[in-house]
Amino acid sequence: MRGVWQLVRIALRNVVRNRRRSAITLVALGMAVCVLVFLRGAVNGLQAVLKERVIYGQTGVVQIHKRGFIANVKKSPLHFGFPAGPAMLAKVRAVEGVQAVTPRVAFATMVSVKDTTLFALGLGIDPVLEYDVCPQRRNDLSPGSTVSGGAADGLGVTTPELRDQLALKRGDELTLLAPDFDGTLNGGLVGVGGFLADNPAFSADKKLIFVPLAAAQALVRLDEQATELAVRSADPDAADALKQRLEAALGPGFEVHTWRELAKFAVDALSTQEKALGFVTGIFALVALFGILNTMLMIVLARTKEIGTMMAVGVRRRSILGLVVSEAAILGGLGAILGGALGVCAVLLAAKVGLSIKPPGATLPDIVRPFVSLAFVARAVIGAMIGAAIAAVYPAYRASRMTPIEALGAL
Amino acid sequence: MSIIKLQGIKKEYDLGKTKVIALKGVDLEVQKGEFTVVMGPSGSGKTTLLNIIGCLDRQTSGRYDLEDKEVVGKDFDDLAAIRNEKIGFIFQMFNLIPVLDVIENIEFPCLVRQVPEAKAKLRARATQLAEDVGLGPYLHHKPDELSGGQRQRVAIARALATQPVLVLADEPTANLDSKTSDQIIDLMVHLNKDKGVTFLFSTHDPRVMKHARRVVRIADGKIVEGTLEEHERAAHA
Numbered sequence: 001m002r003g004v005w006q007l008v009r010i011a012l013r014n015v016v017r018n019r020r021r022s023a024i025t026l027v028a029l030g031m032a033v034c035v036l037v038f039l040r041g042a043v044n045g046l047q048a049v050l051k052e053r054v055i056y057g058q059t060g061v062v063q064i065h066k067r068g069f070i071a072n073v074k075k076s077p078l079h080f081g082f083p084a085g086p087a088m089l090a091k092v093r094a095v096e097g098v099q100a101v102t103p104r105v106a107f108a109t110m111v112s113v114k115d116t117t118l119f120a121l122g123l124g125i126d127p128v129l130e131y132d133v134c135p136q137r138r139n140d141l142s143p144g145s146t147v148s149g150g151a152a153d154g155l156g157v158t159t160p161e162l163r164d165q166l167a168l169k170r171g172d173e174l175t176l177l178a179p180d181f182d183g184t185l186n187g188g189l190v191g192v193g194g195f196l197a198d199n200p201a202f203s204a205d206k207k208l209i210f211v212p213l214a215a216a217q218a219l220v221r222l223d224e225q226a227t228e229l230a231v232r233s234a235d236p237d238a239a240d241a242l243k244q245r246l247e248a249a250l251g252p253g254f255e256v257h258t259w260r261e262l263a264k265f266a267v268d269a270l271s272t273q274e275k276a277l278g279f280v281t282g283i284f285a286l287v288a289l290f291g292i293l294n295t296m297l298m299i300v301l302a303r304t305k306e307i308g309t310m311m312a313v314g315v316r317r318r319s320i321l322g323l324v325v326s327e328a329a330i331l332g333g334l335g336a337i338l339g340g341a342l343g344v345c346a347v348l349l350a351a352k353v354g355l356s357i358k359p360p361g362a363t364l365p366d367i368v369r370p371f372v373s374l375a376f377v378a379r380a381v382i383g384a385m386i387g388a389a390i391a392a393v394y395p396a397y398r399a400s401r402m403t404p405i406e407a408l409g410a411l
Numbered sequence: 412m413s414i415i416k417l418q419g420i421k422k423e424y425d426l427g428k429t430k431v432i433a434l435k436g437v438d439l440e441v442q443k444g445e446f447t448v449v450m451g452p453s454g455s456g457k458t459t460l461l462n463i464i465g466c467l468d469r470q471t472s473g474r475y476d477l478e479d480k481e482v483v484g485k486d487f488d489d490l491a492a493i494r495n496e497k498i499g500f501i502f503q504m505f506n507l508i509p510v511l512d513v514i515e516n517i518e519f520p521c522l523v524r525q526v527p528e529a530k531a532k533l534r535a536r537a538t539q540l541a542e543d544v545g546l547g548p549y550l551h552h553k554p555d556e557l558s559g560g561q562r563q564r565v566a567i568a569r570a571l572a573t574q575p576v577l578v579l580a581d582e583p584t585a586n587l588d589s590k591t592s593d594q595i596i597d598l599m600v601h602l603n604k605d606k607g608v609t610f611l612f613s614t615h616d617p618r619v620m621k622h623a624r625r626v627v628r629i630a631d632g633k634i635v636e637g638t639l640e641e642h643e644r645a646a647h648a
Binding site: 006007010013014016017305306308309310311312313314315316317319403404405408 | 462465467468487488491492494495496500502504506507508509510511519520522523524569573
């Protein structure tokens with residue numbers, strides 16, 4: 001044991017002894033780990049913004065539909081209306097983890113103003129409950145816009161695309177024509193209460209109109225009914241467990257979908273980001289490890305005679321191997337700790353300042369606040385240490401396979 | 412008592428298309444307490460002979476007994492253990508570990524043993540050895556803070572630290588000035604006479620040879636025994 005400690009002590013002193021080379025290696029490794037930690041933090045922040053936009057601006061944590069709704073959503077969504085009065089809402093609220101619930105009616109409609117008519121998707125939302133589930137919706141409205149009123153005096157909002165194509169302005173009156181569940185075409189009037197701001201979460205549905213729930217229910221003859229209930233809970237990452245509890249509480253007549261199942265585009269975006277980060281991480285790791293490999297080969301070359309001396313006085317092969325590997329691990333560990341600390345500082349600074357990043361399809365940038373878990377930093381540090389040790393195995397093996405004569409040159 | 416006994420030791424180096432025969436059947440015995448010098452011109456095979464005696468290299472054929480036990484078929488780690496326990500090395504270029512100080516360099520061979528001795532006992536012995544070679548005031552100096560002579564003294568103390576049966580010294584005075592060489596030779600003579608340490612040298616230094624109780628001349632891969640005067644006459648003949 002003392003022999004091992006003696007070799008580790010020599011490895012430590014060797015790191016200190018070649019200050020310039022150690023410093024270069026530490027800086028290179030440290031920079032790699034620092035950049036990785038910062039990238040992880042930035043991606044975390046970006047993903048948090050995206051998830052927030054989806055969960056608190058569109059889907060809720062989970063949605064409840066009548067069984068078969070998702071499979072037929074494009075064909076006949078109105079056939080899947082279900083009672084969504086106070087009793088149903090109370091039943092959902094009673095499920096563990098549910099913080100808020102709101103009914104919605106999704107429908108397809110023709111929107112007419114003066115002599116122009118366009119097809120659009122409509123969503124009836126409860127002017128009060130909706131914001132309990134999706135508070136981001138308020139941020140998605142342009143200043144002064146509102147969805148309010150009831151069936152007779154409802155004010156709705158449209159996307160900028162619909163606004164521009166219909167030349168809408170606040171206060172205009174829109175005629176909505178929509179078929180109900182049995183195909184009968186119904187009409188209704190809704191005032192223009194404002195417009196949505198540009199919002200990447202709705203980039204797929206550019207012609208969209210939000211109307212008060214009562215107006216939508218009257219239009220498609222789904223009184224006291226909804227086509228979906230959006231649910232909010234404290235922990236979006238525990239959506240699967242909430243889904244199971246809700247399915248158990250509501251029975252087989254309903255289906256529950258998590259935000260991940262509903263917002264495939266967001267999940268794909270998160271997955272793409274993870275893959276890109278993984279690829280970048282791999283490249284950084286390879287470059288850093290080849291750097292260590294090169295450094296350790298140089299070290300072995302420079303210390304061949306020293307290694308020969310050690311062999312001559314009785315140091316065994318595995319100890320030579322251990323000496324070189326432990327020196328690399330020390331270098332890797334120190335560099336990674338340095339880089340990890342710098343990376344955390346960079347993440348904290350960026351979180352304080354906020355990074356202005358414009359997601360694809362958005363006209364307005366988001367303020368991303370990077371964050372990183374200590375577990376990730378610890379994994380990065382330990383990974384760099386182990387990686388450095390692995391990278392040193394080849395040089396160490398070469399060193400240990402020399403004969404004392406080769407290493408010493410000659411006695 | 413015979414410390415080493417070589418019988419018909421041959422060593423060939425395979426250099427691809429050619430084979431170089433460095434030793435052509437060497438017979439040699441070294442007794443306990445001897446102060447023996449191996450001399451010979453460059454390329455005569457003396458370094459190869461010392462490498463084999465030091466278990467740093469293996470003979471192509473022949474028998475090598477160290478303390479009446481044949482050194483044959485041993486793997487790397489077995490030979491490392493023999494070197495550690497039985498043989499001390501003094502190199503021409505001192506070969507100290509640069510990151511260790513004087514006392515640590517002296518202790519080093521003892522610390523890499525499978526079963527190291529008690530720390531306090533080892534430190535006391537290493538300190539005594541350092542004082543014996545005149546390095547008492549320099550225990551915590553690094554090698555680059557010492558003169559050439561002082562470094563060779565550390566190497567001598569290190570060679571003795573494991574209490575070996577044999578100390579091999581390769582041109583130990585070759586990189587020292589004459590005054591320091593004399594001091595180092597005196598030190599080794601003193602260690603040989605007073606402590607019974609067995610030394611086997613490879614050297615061209617006449618001052619070392621002057622102290623040798625026995626001079627072994629090697630020429631063309633073979634041993635030629637005789638006194639120093641006989642060898643000198645042979646060299647000038």
